[in-house]
Amino acid sequence: MTARIDAHHHLWDLQAVNYPWLMAKGVRRFFGDPSPIQRNYLLDEFSDEARAHGIAGSVHVQVGADDGLAEARWVQSVADANPGWPMAQVVFCDLTKPDLVQNLGDFQKLSTVRGVRQIVGRAPEEDAATGTNALLEDPRFLNGLRMAAQLGLSFDLQLVPELMEKTASVLVEAPGLEVALCHAGSPHDRSAAGLRDWSKKMRALSDLPNVTCKLSGLGMFDHDWSPATIRPIVETCLEQFGPERVMFGSNFPVDRLYSDYGTLLEAYLELIPQGAQQDVFHDTAARFYGLNVRRR
Known part of the structure; x- marks a missing residue:
C-alpha cells in the first residue's frame, strides 16, 4: 500500500506560540465551540492517530498565530526533531506589507x-466583521501573490463560494502561482440549492489549471455529516478538478470536534473511486508540496 499524506492539518503549543483566537475563552467561532481543542495539540498525538490509518507524512497549515514567523520556526523545530515524519508547512505572511x-x-x-x-x-458572518474579503480589492495583495510565485511559493486559498468568481479574476493576473483551494471552497450552505450554487461558482476556480482542490474541513459547516451528506461535495470536486488536482486533508484537530480520524478517512475511502485514491491520498499532495513520503 502506498503511504498516504494528510495535506491539511494544524499543530499548536500554547506555551511556545501565541494564538489569540485559540486562547480566547467563551468565543464561538464559525466552526462551532473551540473549547475542546483549546489545549496543546502536538505531533505525537496527531501522528499516532494518522499513522493508524496509513498516513506517513503531512502538510502543516498556519493557524492564526499572532506572529507567523514565530509559528513557522516552531513548526520547523518540530519537523527537525521528528525526521521520521516528513512534514511540509504553509505559513502566514501578510502579502500586502511593504517589507514582503x-x-x-x-x-x-x-x-x-x-x-x-x-x-x-x-x-x-465572520467576514462581515473582519473585512478580510477586502484583500481582493487591494492591488498590494495581487502583487504579493505574484511575488510569492516568483519565489517558488504556492498559495493556500481559503474563501467562501460568494468570493470565488472575484478571486478567480485576481488569480488570472498571477498565472505562475500554484494555488491550493482549502476545504473545497467552504460550501457553507448544504441545502440542495446551496450546493448547486457552490458547484456553479467553483467552476471559475476549477477552470484555472494552476488551482488544486483540498477535500478538507467539510465538518466545519455540517457537524452531523455522514458519507451521504458529503458525497455531492466529493463527487463535484473530483469531476471539476480531476483526481490529479484533488488531495485529502483532515483539518485536524478542528474537524476532530465532529469526528475521529478513522471515521473521517473511511468516509473518503468509501466515496473516492479506487482508481482515484493514489492521486487523492498521495500523489497530488506529494507533487504540489514537494513532499517525499516513502511507500511501504
Whole structure:
C-alpha cells in the first residue's frame, strides 16, 4: 500500500506560540465551540492517530498565530526533531506589507516552507466583521501573490463560494502561482440549492489549471455529516478538478470536534473511486508540496 499524506492539518503549543483566537475563552467561532481543542495539540498525538490509518507524512497549515514567523520556526523545530515524519508547512505572511520580500526571504530560510496562506474568507458572518474579503480589492495583495510565485511559493486559498468568481479574476493576473483551494471552497450552505450554487461558482476556480482542490474541513459547516451528506461535495470536486488536482486533508484537530480520524478517512475511502485514491491520498499532495513520503 502506498503511504498516504494528510495535506491539511494544524499543530499548536500554547506555551511556545501565541494564538489569540485559540486562547480566547467563551468565543464561538464559525466552526462551532473551540473549547475542546483549546489545549496543546502536538505531533505525537496527531501522528499516532494518522499513522493508524496509513498516513506517513503531512502538510502543516498556519493557524492564526499572532506572529507567523514565530509559528513557522516552531513548526520547523518540530519537523527537525521528528525526521521520521516528513512534514511540509504553509505559513502566514501578510502579502500586502511593504517589507514582503524580506519577510518571504525569512520564511524561505526554513526548509519545510512550501507556501503561504492569507485567508480571504472564513464564513459570511465572520467576514462581515473582519473585512478580510477586502484583500481582493487591494492591488498590494495581487502583487504579493505574484511575488510569492516568483519565489517558488504556492498559495493556500481559503474563501467562501460568494468570493470565488472575484478571486478567480485576481488569480488570472498571477498565472505562475500554484494555488491550493482549502476545504473545497467552504460550501457553507448544504441545502440542495446551496450546493448547486457552490458547484456553479467553483467552476471559475476549477477552470484555472494552476488551482488544486483540498477535500478538507467539510465538518466545519455540517457537524452531523455522514458519507451521504458529503458525497455531492466529493463527487463535484473530483469531476471539476480531476483526481490529479484533488488531495485529502483532515483539518485536524478542528474537524476532530465532529469526528475521529478513522471515521473521517473511511468516509473518503468509501466515496473516492479506487482508481482515484493514489492521486487523492498521495500523489497530488506529494507533487504540489514537494513532499517525499516513502511507500511501504
